[in-house]
Amino acid sequence: MIKPTTTLAWVGVLFALATPAQALKVFACEPEWGALTKELAGEQATVYVATNAMQDPHQVQAKPSLIAAVRNADLLVCTGAELEVGWLPILLRQSGNPVVQTGKPGQFNAADYVRKLDLPARLDRADGDIHAEGNPHIQTDPRNIAAVAQALGKRLAEVDPSHASQYQTRLADFNTRWTQAMQRWGQAAAPLKGTAIIVQHKGFPYLENWLGLKQIASLEPKPGIEPSSAHLSNVLSQLQRQPAKMVIRAAYNDGRGSQWLSERAHIPVAVMPFTVGGSERAKDLFGLFDDTVDQLLKAAK
Ligand SMILES: [Zn+2]
Incomplete structure (x- = not known):
C-alpha cells in the first residue's frame, strides 16, 4: 500500500509537470x-x-x-x-x-x-x-x-x-x-497640439511632451498632497486669466477636486486610464493608448 505522504509527493510531481x-x-x-x-x-x-x-x-x-x-x-x-x-x-x-x-x-x-x-x-x-x-x-x-x-x-x-x-x-x-x-495615435491626436490643460497630479509630463499639451496648473498644491480648497480657488482664479480646455486625472485619483473645478470653470474632466486596466478599453497596452487619445479628443471638443 502506498503511504499518504508518498501519494502527496506524487501529486506534487504531477503538478510540476502540468505547468511548464x-x-x-x-x-x-x-x-x-x-x-x-x-x-x-x-x-x-x-x-x-x-x-x-x-x-x-x-x-x-x-x-x-x-x-x-x-x-x-x-x-x-x-x-x-x-x-x-x-x-x-x-x-x-x-x-x-x-x-x-x-x-x-x-x-x-x-x-x-x-x-x-x-x-x-x-x-x-x-x-x-x-x-x-x-x-x-x-x-x-x-x-x-x-x-x-x-x-x-x-x-x-x-x-x-x-x-x-x-x-x-x-x-x-x-x-x-x-x-x-x-x-x-499621432495622426489622431494632432489637433490636440498646444491644448492647455490642468492636471490633478503631476503624472503626465511624458504625455504632454508627446502630444504637445500645455500644463498650466496642478490641483495638488505639492506632488502627493491632496488638493486643498484654498489651492483649488487659486487655480480657479488663475483660469480666468489663463484658460484651459480640460482637467486631466488618472483613474486612481480621487475625483472630487477635479469635479469641483470642472463645475466652476465649465471645462470637462478627462479621466485617463493611466495604465492597463484603468478603463474598460485599456485591456492591454494598445487599448491603453486608444482610450487615452480618445478621451483627450472628446474633452477637447
Ligand atoms: Zn507621481
Missing part, C-alpha cells in the same frame, strides 16, 4: 510592465502583477502576498526612478531572494531606459513627494514603451537564455505592431 517548469516567473510592479512582459514573453513567462490601475503606485502596502511573490520571482519588472521607493525595498528585504536584488540582472527598472523629465532643480522634501531621479510616470508616452520594450526583450533573453530566440521574435513582432499604432 521552465516558465520564467516575473513580478511586475505596475500593470503596464506586466502587459509589456506578456507581449514579449508570451507562454515563456508567468506574470504576477503587484498593483492594479485603481491603486496609487506611490503608496502600496507591503503585504505578505507581495513578499511571497517576490521570493518566488526570477525577474522583477518595475518602473524605478523612486516610484516604488515606499514599498519595493521592504519587499526585497523581506523576500530574501538574492536574484532580484538591486543591481542584479533579475531586477529590471524601466525608467533606466528613457530620458527623464521634471528633474528637480533642488531637493527638498518640504516640496512634497519630489522624485530625485525625475518624473517616474514614463508609461504615458508610447515612445517610452517602445524604448523599454527593446531593453526588456534583451533582459528576458539574458535571464532565460534558452528561449532567447523566442524573445527576439516576439520583440520584432511587437515593434512592428507598436510602430503602426504610434503612427495612428
Whole structure:
C-alpha cells in the first residue's frame, strides 16, 4: 500500500509537470510592465502583477502576498526612478531572494531606459513627494514603451537564455505592431497640439511632451498632497486669466477636486486610464493608448 505522504509527493510531481517548469516567473510592479512582459514573453513567462490601475503606485502596502511573490520571482519588472521607493525595498528585504536584488540582472527598472523629465532643480522634501531621479510616470508616452520594450526583450533573453530566440521574435513582432499604432495615435491626436490643460497630479509630463499639451496648473498644491480648497480657488482664479480646455486625472485619483473645478470653470474632466486596466478599453497596452487619445479628443471638443 502506498503511504499518504508518498501519494502527496506524487501529486506534487504531477503538478510540476502540468505547468511548464521552465516558465520564467516575473513580478511586475505596475500593470503596464506586466502587459509589456506578456507581449514579449508570451507562454515563456508567468506574470504576477503587484498593483492594479485603481491603486496609487506611490503608496502600496507591503503585504505578505507581495513578499511571497517576490521570493518566488526570477525577474522583477518595475518602473524605478523612486516610484516604488515606499514599498519595493521592504519587499526585497523581506523576500530574501538574492536574484532580484538591486543591481542584479533579475531586477529590471524601466525608467533606466528613457530620458527623464521634471528633474528637480533642488531637493527638498518640504516640496512634497519630489522624485530625485525625475518624473517616474514614463508609461504615458508610447515612445517610452517602445524604448523599454527593446531593453526588456534583451533582459528576458539574458535571464532565460534558452528561449532567447523566442524573445527576439516576439520583440520584432511587437515593434512592428507598436510602430503602426504610434503612427495612428499621432495622426489622431494632432489637433490636440498646444491644448492647455490642468492636471490633478503631476503624472503626465511624458504625455504632454508627446502630444504637445500645455500644463498650466496642478490641483495638488505639492506632488502627493491632496488638493486643498484654498489651492483649488487659486487655480480657479488663475483660469480666468489663463484658460484651459480640460482637467486631466488618472483613474486612481480621487475625483472630487477635479469635479469641483470642472463645475466652476465649465471645462470637462478627462479621466485617463493611466495604465492597463484603468478603463474598460485599456485591456492591454494598445487599448491603453486608444482610450487615452480618445478621451483627450472628446474633452477637447
Ligand atoms: Zn507621481
